[in-house]
Amino acid sequence: MGLDTVELFAGVGGFRLGLEEAGHEVIWSNQWEPSIQAQHASDCYVKHFGADDHTNIDINDVPTEDVPDHELLVGGFPCQDYSVAQTGAEGIEGEKGVLWWEIERITRAKRPKYLLLENVNRLLRSPTDQRGRDFAVVLHCLHDLGYNVEWRMLNAADYGYPTKRRRVFIFAARRDTDWGGWLDEEADQPHYFTQRGFFPREFPVDSGQQQFPVARQPDTELLGDPKQTSEEFEFDFEHAGSMVDGGIWTRDVDPIDIEGETLGDVLQTGGVDDEFFLDEEDMDRWEYMKGAKEEDRVTDDGYEYTFSEGAIPFPDNLDGPSRTLLTSEGTTGPGREKHVVEDPETGDLRILTPIEAERLMGFPDGWTDTGMSRTWRYTCMGNALVVGLVEQMGRTLTQSPDDLDSDSGLVFGSTSE
Structure with missing residues (x-):
C-alpha cells in the first residue's frame, strides 16, 4: 500500500518520480533555490507535476500548520554544520538557516511514520575536527522524536546504474510502526545489515563476511542530549548502520555488484549538434587538464610546494559506469572534471548532452527542457539523485518487514539464513 508523502528540497522531482513509480503519492512539496531570482528547478517540477500543493518559498518561512499530515517525509538536505545550543526555556535548537532543523521542526509537529532522507557521504564523518558529530546530532534528534534509524551509503554504479554516485540514505521509522518494531527486535542481530535490514532487501551485500554474535552490544551510544552530543561526541561511522533507543550499531559492507548500464549505453545516436564538440585548438589544454601532474609551484606569498x-x-x-556527474558540466571549454566522450557516430570528442545527463540520473529524456538555460539543465542533474534507487526503496516501503520470513517471494542478499 502506498504512503502519503511530503517532499522537501524537491529539486526537479527525483524523489517523486521514484516513489510514484513504486506506488506512493506525493501530497505536498517544497522547492526553493536561495540567492537567485530564477527558480528553474521549481518551474521544472511544476511543469511535470502541476502547481497544486507545491510551494516555492524558503522552507524556513513555511508555517508548520501549512504542511499537511503525511505518512512519509522525504528530501535531500544539504550537509551543513548541525551543532546545537541550549536556549533556556526554548530548549535545544540549532542555528537558524541550517535546513536539518526544518526537517526536525516538521517531524516534531507531524510525526510521520517514516522518513527517507539523502545526503552526501561525507555527512558520516563531518566535521573534520570532530568526526561523526553532525550525523550523531541527526541521530539524536530522531531518537528524541521517537524514531529508530537505519542508514546505508549507496553507490548507484554498484547496483546496475550507469553512473558512480555515492550518497548516504537515512531511513527512520517511528517506534510504534512495523518497521520501527522490526528495528527494535532485529538491528542487533547477525545478518541485519546483510539480509534482514531495510536496505539489503533491494541492495544486496556479501553475506559471507565476518559474523557478529547474536544480540551484540552497541558499537557506541548517543550521549545525554543533543547538546552534549554536539559538544563531545566523536566516532567513525561505517557505511551501514542502525540506531535503536540511543544505541548505535555500524559496520562496513561489500556490495554485490550488479552488472547494468554503462556510460556508452546512454549516449545519443543519430547525430548531436556541433555545439557539443570540442574545438581542436583546445586539445592541448584538455590533455594537460586531464593528465597527471607533478609540478613545483609558488604561492603568492612565496611558499614553494609540489603540486x-x-x-x-x-x-x-x-x-x-560514468564518473560522478557534476553541476559544472555543460561547456566545451577545457576542464579536468568534465565528461568527454567519443561520439558513437562521428568518433569525434564532445561533452555530454543534457539528455545524456538526464539518462545517467534516471530521468526521462528532455525532463529539464523547460525553458531553463543549458547550463542550468546540467546543474539540476548534478544536484539530483538517481531516480531508480528511490524507486527500489519505495518498493521496500510497500512491504511489511516480516515479509522476509514469509512466502512472499521477496528476494534479498546473496544467501538466505
Whole structure:
C-alpha cells in the first residue's frame, strides 16, 4: 500500500518520480533555490507535476500548520554544520538557516511514520575536527522524536546504474510502526545489515563476511542530549548502520555488484549538434587538464610546494559506469572534471548532452527542457539523485518487514539464513 508523502528540497522531482513509480503519492512539496531570482528547478517540477500543493518559498518561512499530515517525509538536505545550543526555556535548537532543523521542526509537529532522507557521504564523518558529530546530532534528534534509524551509503554504479554516485540514505521509522518494531527486535542481530535490514532487501551485500554474535552490544551510544552530543561526541561511522533507543550499531559492507548500464549505453545516436564538440585548438589544454601532474609551484606569498594529481581518462571509458556527474558540466571549454566522450557516430570528442545527463540520473529524456538555460539543465542533474534507487526503496516501503520470513517471494542478499 502506498504512503502519503511530503517532499522537501524537491529539486526537479527525483524523489517523486521514484516513489510514484513504486506506488506512493506525493501530497505536498517544497522547492526553493536561495540567492537567485530564477527558480528553474521549481518551474521544472511544476511543469511535470502541476502547481497544486507545491510551494516555492524558503522552507524556513513555511508555517508548520501549512504542511499537511503525511505518512512519509522525504528530501535531500544539504550537509551543513548541525551543532546545537541550549536556549533556556526554548530548549535545544540549532542555528537558524541550517535546513536539518526544518526537517526536525516538521517531524516534531507531524510525526510521520517514516522518513527517507539523502545526503552526501561525507555527512558520516563531518566535521573534520570532530568526526561523526553532525550525523550523531541527526541521530539524536530522531531518537528524541521517537524514531529508530537505519542508514546505508549507496553507490548507484554498484547496483546496475550507469553512473558512480555515492550518497548516504537515512531511513527512520517511528517506534510504534512495523518497521520501527522490526528495528527494535532485529538491528542487533547477525545478518541485519546483510539480509534482514531495510536496505539489503533491494541492495544486496556479501553475506559471507565476518559474523557478529547474536544480540551484540552497541558499537557506541548517543550521549545525554543533543547538546552534549554536539559538544563531545566523536566516532567513525561505517557505511551501514542502525540506531535503536540511543544505541548505535555500524559496520562496513561489500556490495554485490550488479552488472547494468554503462556510460556508452546512454549516449545519443543519430547525430548531436556541433555545439557539443570540442574545438581542436583546445586539445592541448584538455590533455594537460586531464593528465597527471607533478609540478613545483609558488604561492603568492612565496611558499614553494609540489603540486601533484593523477590522470583522469580522456576520453571517458564507455564500457563502464560514468564518473560522478557534476553541476559544472555543460561547456566545451577545457576542464579536468568534465565528461568527454567519443561520439558513437562521428568518433569525434564532445561533452555530454543534457539528455545524456538526464539518462545517467534516471530521468526521462528532455525532463529539464523547460525553458531553463543549458547550463542550468546540467546543474539540476548534478544536484539530483538517481531516480531508480528511490524507486527500489519505495518498493521496500510497500512491504511489511516480516515479509522476509514469509512466502512472499521477496528476494534479498546473496544467501538466505
